Amino acid sequence: MSKYIPILAILIAVIALGIFAYTSEALTYAGSRPETCANCHVMDAAYENWYHGPHEKWTECVDCHLPHQNVLIYYLEKGRTGMHDVYIFSTGQTPELIRAKPETKTIIMENCIRCHKNTIEAVVMGPQTNDRFCWDCHRNVAHGARGLTLLPMQDSTLYPTK
């Protein structure tokens, strides 16, 4: 009998994991749909502002936020940041305002260049290193004019000042 215990345990574990995965829609986390990111309400502002920003037509979160050198690096990073975010979220350590980490910025920057290489070639390269981010100027491209603001959307053209 005792020799079945490990098998039973594994079986139960598999079933439990399956139920967990099903009910929590964990598999969707392996995909790339922006709605997946927005599952987490703390990603709401990022989602809303991306949705209203100019890139919604062409990109999903992962196009900018994950490295695209090759599949391996892509999934390694996806796993790493995913684990990190879930850990922070479920342990209630979510910061009041979420900010891109320096590593994240490097990844995003590589992605801007990946897609827009032709456009920016003449101006980004040069004898001195390019020491600024694309979004220093293109402040609205990714997440709207003011980034991940929690404030209601505002438009001064709708708000007459005198």
Next chain:
Amino acid sequence: FVNNNPPQQRAMQPLVEIKAMEPDSSQWGINFPNEYASLLKTKLNTTDTTYGGSSKFSHLEKDPRQIILFAGYPFSKEYNDDRGHEWALTDVRQTARLNLKAGDPKETHATCYSCKSSNNPALWNELGLEGYDAMTFQQMTDSGKIQNSIGCANCHEAGTMRLIVTNPSLEAALKEQGKDWRTFSRQEMRSLVCANCHVEYYMVGEKKVLHFPWAEGTRIDQILAYYDKALAEGTFKADWEYPDAKIPMLKAQHPEYEMYTAGSTHYNAGVSCADCHMPYVREGAAKYSMHDIHSPLKNPELACGQCHTDTESVLRRVNLIQDQVYNTKLATENALIDSLTAIKTATANPASNATLLDEARALHRKAQFMWDFVSAENSMGFHNPEYILKMLADSTDLARQAQMKASQAASDPALLATGVYNALDPKPSPAK
């Protein structure tokens, strides 16, 4: 997306019904525990920033020039920095300005309570503005009509929870400009509720009825024009007369709303007071407006970070702006003190030319009001830096011209001495 979430779908349904103008915030707090709990926190703030913050430090100690500039007026006795909304009642009752001698609160009108209590909306409703202001401060206190510090009823309509104008003087002041706050957008209301209190005011006539000097507009030149007209028409002469100089002085008071809305960068860009002073905070899944109102420099990530990703850079900038304004303000004060000294001496001289001396007084009145408009405003320049610096430049120029006129009036070149304050030894210190 805001439109996609009509009010009836809101997560939390009200638990109790709140009666109109309910003065007791804890009642409202049953329905809105986050907002209530954060409002109570305004009692606990004590730390200071470079120029503001939440302790009641003495402005007179920090800058004794103001003792001279307010001589003959209660502000020369005590003038402290403001602190949280929960302190409003305590502070107005304790202030030396209303307790210079024993019977003062019996002689002071209740008008001084106008911006300190959530009992007001119901009281104004009951007594009317004139009736309210006709009572004395002491009567209001003793009758127990005023018991609560600032609270929900000062800003919200019970039931709908929408932001409203509760101070009848604000309603009247807007009407004088042909405006009706009921047509204001939500974003405009997020600043206008503050204008119930954070505005320049004066008290009309013997009845001491609360009034805002806005009929000509809310810019400094328009407010000055308003007061000049009132002086000419005899409806309002002065807040006080400067001793030995016979200048009909004006006192400016917390014109945050007027200053901010005069074309500041942020106002032009559609930013409201609440955006900076009541940023959204997260509590679990819900986000709500932080009602623990204080200096945004105490939580800049939240207050400014919503719009400025590089918080550090804007904070460096705030420092620079405030330092520049503070130093310019001190230079203006030095000029004003030189001018006051000259006018006093010229007034004491019976040979002085009366016309020139009156011109000097008029120039000084204007100069000092412009300075005070900046000084009494509580952001040390940040709410509208360029407007404020221009105002100080103009004020200094006028103060120097006043001094020159006084010297001409007395034909006395000695009145042209500059740096009078710096030569003072010892400097004045506030009464204890």
Next chain:
Amino acid sequence: FVNNNPPQQRAMQPLVEIKAMEPDSSQWGINFPNEYASLLKTKLNTTDTTYGGSSKFSHLEKDPRQIILFAGYPFSKEYNDDRGHEWALTDVRQTARLNLKAGDPKETHATCYSCKSSNNPALWNELGLEGYDAMTFQQMTDSGKIQNSIGCANCHEAGTMRLIVTNPSLEAALKEQGKDWRTFSRQEMRSLVCANCHVEYYMVGEKKVLHFPWAEGTRIDQILAYYDKALAEGTFKADWEYPDAKIPMLKAQHPEYEMYTAGSTHYNAGVSCADCHMPYVREGAAKYSMHDIHSPLKNPELACGQCHTDTESVLRRVNLIQDQVYNTKLATENALIDSLTAIKTATANPASNATLLDEARALHRKAQFMWDFVSAENSMGFHNPEYILKMLADSTDLARQAQMKASQAASDPALLATGVYNALDPKPSPAK
């Protein structure tokens, strides 16, 4: 990522090799037709904005106060607004300031060419700074050494195309501060190349060697301290003496770089001159830096729009800033003219107290330089509004103090007259 893409992978390979310090921009243009073509466009700009733009309108006509303020100095004869880089050579040759009388260009040093031609880098290399400045303006013209207006060689190193310091005076001024531009970041260089020319300068000694007054720093008080030291040590007295007032005056000239880098909002936020004045433009798929440098208010969508999506709101703000600065500047000018009038009269009065009069002169010298630092700067306040408004406030205060000192020196209350300029009828008009 940038490191992964070394320069040799660039889409366009150079067609010809450009020799070091090549003065002829059309040579460079073979490799970089977009940049070259846009640079040539600076010749075609003519339209104006409210306070700037690209016509050479006369500042003296627009504001005749400056005729009085510059009396006795060539700037009172002609002072026009700047226009495109392609005009530099034409304009310096034509200016009335160098052609007051027939032989002037023969007496003027070549120093006046320092910021006008792409021939300079090669010439400095050949002659050295002192050798260059020892020549006369006429010699430079006649020898055909200077033939091209501003061009690629003023900002770029041939071959690498990197931005470099080409003016030896800038290199020297940085060294005096212990700085080496070779350690500057790319973003810093995008501002520093403009400092080859858009800076305050003076000419040292008989040899008229070009020098920037930066040894103490580049803020207004540090530059004033520098000139005061030079005065005390006898190394540099004044740009000119004000007629009948005997004031050793300083003339400020286009201190764009000093003004902008003194902690302005944009500088603090890491924005460079090129970001606004040379925004990227698209040509087919690729983008490049627009070399048609002019007022960004003529193409705000491009110049400001990438960073400020709500271009309209920031432009409204620019208007407001410039109007406020302009009006404050006029008030300062009025004070300066009152002061000059007083000092002149006091100087004419033999009974005047010499010490007091010298104090008045020192105050005025300082006041007018501060004003000029703002007035000669070409953005009408926009590059650093708060800093500029504070400077004007201080300048007005000093000008009034100078006037008072002059009145005391002559014991004459009549010198306290204000509004001298406004009473003038007719107003002065520029010489034709």
